[in-house]
Amino acid sequence: MSQARNHGVDHRPVRPFRSRVAGAGASARRRAAAQLAVGAPVLPVLVVALVVSADLAGGAGMIWLPLLVAGPALAATTNGPRGVLCVGFLAAALGVALGVRDGVPGRELTAVLSALVAVTLASGLASALRGRRERVLAAVRSVAETAQHALLRPVPSTVGPFQVAVRYSAAAAEARIGGDLYALIPTPHGVRLIVGDVRGKGLPAVGTAALVLGVFREAAHDEADLLAVVDRIERSLARNLGRDDFVTAVVAGYPREGHLEVVNCGHAPPLLVRASGAITPVDPVLPAPPLGLRDLAGHNPGLHTLSFADGDQLLLYTDGVTEARDAGRAFYPLAEGLERHISQEPSRTLGALHDELLAHVGGRLHDDAALLLIRKPAAHGPEAEAPVARGTGPDVPARMSESGCCS
Template sequence: MTQAREHGDHRSARPSRHRVAGSGVAARRRAAARLAAGTPVLPVLIVAAIVLVDLVGGPGPIWLPLLAAGPALAATTNGPRGVCCVGLLAVGLGWALGIRDGVPGRELAVVLSALVAVTLASGLAGVARGRRERVLAAVRSVAETAQHVLLRPVPATVGPFQVAVRYSAAAAEARIGGDLYALIPTPYGVRLIVGDVRGKGLPAVGTAALVLGVFREAAYDEPDLLAVVDRIERSLARNLGHDDFVTAVVAGHPRDGELEMVNCGHAPPLLVRASGGVVAVEPTQPAPPLGLRALSGQIPGLQVLPFGDGDQLLLYTDGVTEARDRRRAFYPLVDGLARHVSEDPARTVSALHDELLAHVGGRLHDDAALLLIRRPAVPGQEGAGAVPLPAPAGSAATTLEPAYGCHESR
């Protein structure tokens, strides 16, 4: 029994030694990677190339001043330590080459002094560059935190829907912008919003935060989708300027087989039927953007469209449809969706986003958001048909058939 226990202890101890050894190897690899990342390889190669040219070209001080390129380049890729190492290497090799080539002492002293001066200046530049990189890293961290607060990550499944989202901010080094989206389960079904704030930069981010905050509260509180829109409208009317507004589509899934939708001056969503075809869901009762209702006097209407098993709905912002290539041609989103639509929303949205970036040459000039929801098909069951909904009190409700008021592309 004792031998058996000892044998068992020996076997259990062996993996722990392997784990310790494995962790030690991993630590050495990480240290080697950090060392390689901090090694000024390219500046050293530049210095070596200049030395080689001097050795091949014969005596003369003409090549020695070029050694300053080493520490100068190191300032753009390494910290002060790397710059000093390259500078010392350049000074030492310059002194050796000057002695070998018989450079007069005064000229050699001038060259070496210049190398020392360039090294010191490059070291200071490296310190400043390091500080800027740390500040930029902190700003990126704050931006990422703000993005997670405002544009919270959307899970792959929300209620009965498969969901996929892609968002790109146009501002350089930005993670958030003027486009907004949210999709949340509520006591009245899944509700979602996709919108676009007029303008860019921090003011647009502030407006987007305001809209999302009001939407998340109202979506839980209001049983009527039009009441949710009214809450957002009242809040924007109090807080926005006269020239500011937000285009948005607010949608809800109150019961199986149906989607409710309110379009406030936004681009029409694209509906993909399980049977095939892409349909642009044009608003049956056009409404102004959020924040401008008092100027126009128009009241948004509620659309109801059938949404059965296998159907998909793509909501997007104008940064997608207004993206141009070098020939100033707009990105054909309807055709792109028809090409890339699949049963996996994440794959569909990723393909659309990649094609959009290829269309514009790699960088967008406006914020762009894509949100795709799909009702998974249930084997052996047919998709739900159109079911008219009674009009809520004080609102106009319409039932949208698949081709009513729509443009279809096949």
């Protein structure tokens, strides 16, 4: 093993030891200077300089000297403890010099310096605590990002015959993860996808989303019938959720060329964009309860089959998009926004929609929001992106439920 590692040694001429030490010392000094420049308390020092300039210009003595504490106090918000102490030491030294110059009585100067030392020490402690909180927050963000990538796996720009784009924003901005869920995977039965919204927020919602996605990914590969995929998710949630918990979701599949299947379980209807530009909601033929509540409702969801030709697009979303309000409490008009920004590139369309959504709410969403857009490019010609996924060819028979329809 050690020999294998030695094969990567760089066989450059060896410099004399003295020159290597000198070069290493110079490099260390440059790194230290760069770090000092980045973390230098420029603004606090500037505040101290302004106080000194005002005192020199006016010669007012005790009027300006107490303002020197603003330097270390400000440094606590921008620098570490070392920077705070440096600014405090500088302010104290300049305070003594100005006090002697202006003839400030010893007792008054001592009181000012004591206050300056107290503020410097308190500011240094506050800076240390702030740095510790920032490190903890960075660790939490790192864990949240890892969990999100494991839960909401990145979706490629092309899946099977579709161009795909996804935009996701969690209401808990510091955690970057929430209760909305999405997945799009190629299977032996065609491309299948899900977009859903878990009741509630926080870690319980994340756990439920992970459960739904895990069952969906397994069932989507195993079950030839899309309704059977939904049944698998329903049974799993019935065993693991409380009586008041549920998940709204839209599950869709592309079993064969030109046909799209949609099962809506209490979720907002997807928006179908035809190649002509016409936008229509895909309302469920048979309204169904959210996942996890089927036993209470007493009926099963229906399968809606519709045509999906070249150039058609389908937008799935969560209620964090349509229920986003502006300052006047008006909801975001998703269909109108989609009509304004629709293009042949799903990523561009969702980018414009997401920017407009954030502008509508003033920059910060108050609920998790997910957008997933698929587009069927032409099978031949310049728009062709990828071959049809396994099981989506014309040899796979079309299938409709009794409640479904074909447009």
